[in-house]
Amino acid sequence: MDALAEVEFLARSKNRVALLRLLATGRYDRGELATEVDVSQATLGRILEDFEERSWIRHEGDGYVATATGRLVATGIGELLDTLAAEQTLRGVVRYLPTHAMDFDLRRLADAAITTPSRSRPSAPLQTALDLADTATDLRAFSHTFNEQSLATVHDRVTSGEQTFAGVFSRQAYTALADDEEVWQRTLALIDAPNAELRVREEGIPLAVTLSDDRVNLLLRDEEGLLQAALETTDAAVLAWAGETFDHYWRTATEVDRETASRLETTGQSPRE
Structure with a gap:
């Protein structure tokens, strides 16, 4: 899939973005992830499966952690969100x-x-x-x-x-x-x-x-x-x-x-x- 398709994949779900950015900060088990992001176990399972298919996360002990490329994507999507938040704030006065x-x-x-x-x-x-x-x-x-x-x-x-x-x-x-x-x-x-x-x-x-x-x-x-x-x-x-x-x-x-x-x-x- 091309880069825009991956952006669309993340943008379609705020839970995907939140989970990836959270996993980029350290190791979390499924219970902690569900609590932190407030998602059901079924939704969490689908997102984690999608992330593993893209090699954005990996198992570590009884939990999950972002890979190097997963952290890269998390950083990039975070910067994009920050950019768009600033643009929305400044749009009327730019x-x-x-x-x-x-x-x-x-x-x-x-x-x-x-x-x-x-x-x-x-x-x-x-x-x-x-x-x-x-x-x-x-x-x-x-x-x-x-x-x-x-x-x-x-x-x-x-x-x-x-x-x-x-x-x-x-x-x-x-x-x-x-x-x-x-x-x-x-x-x-x-x-x-x-x-x-x-x-x-x-x-x-x-x-x-x-x-x-x-x-x-x-x-x-x-x-x-x-x-x-x-x-x-x-x-x-x-x-x-x-x-x-x-x-x-x-x-x-x-x-x-x-x-x-x-x-x-x-x-x-x-x-x-």
Whole structure:
């Protein structure tokens, strides 16, 4: 049988997939297999017979274990399932993903929470970032924008001593903040706060990410800059990527102090000039 036929053979029964993946982890007897996968002995017997015909499993003592090729197939079908799970999660927002800047396996987003706007909750994606900012004790951010609501939440948490904050933003983000005097004064207060540090990156930042010790939030915008979705995950690999990416932008950015802020506000001059 060709490879597609074997994929079809496995795909027709979730019990086949579950049993093969289980047997790839070690030896199990028939009773343990029936309990773990919740199948009848008759169904179990047919599946084991099919697996033995394909040399995917072998007897070992009074139990069964996957062969080398059985483990290979189990790994392959597991990776395919992970791929399809991630694709289903991301299908509705893939057009907004800045994948050129997301240096990790997209399958790590299979369990991510996706929040999109609705008629009753048009600001739902932004609220996920605000919720993270409102609960984290140690918050980092890198973004091409820093909106008024996020700034207000971080400002209140930082100035009350409940949060430490490190943020690196594009120059355009600071220019936008300076357009409103009240917002700019709040920005200056954040710059002055001892437990906050802001930097500006001249080369720009193609992402809008906030992260704490256990969560990453990514805001997704369309080509016109309109917020279309938020993606949130606790996956360890994505957390590591976000931390490393923050460190890169931080190293290649300039500290924003009062003097730098004044130049950004009044002239749009590069802080390196």
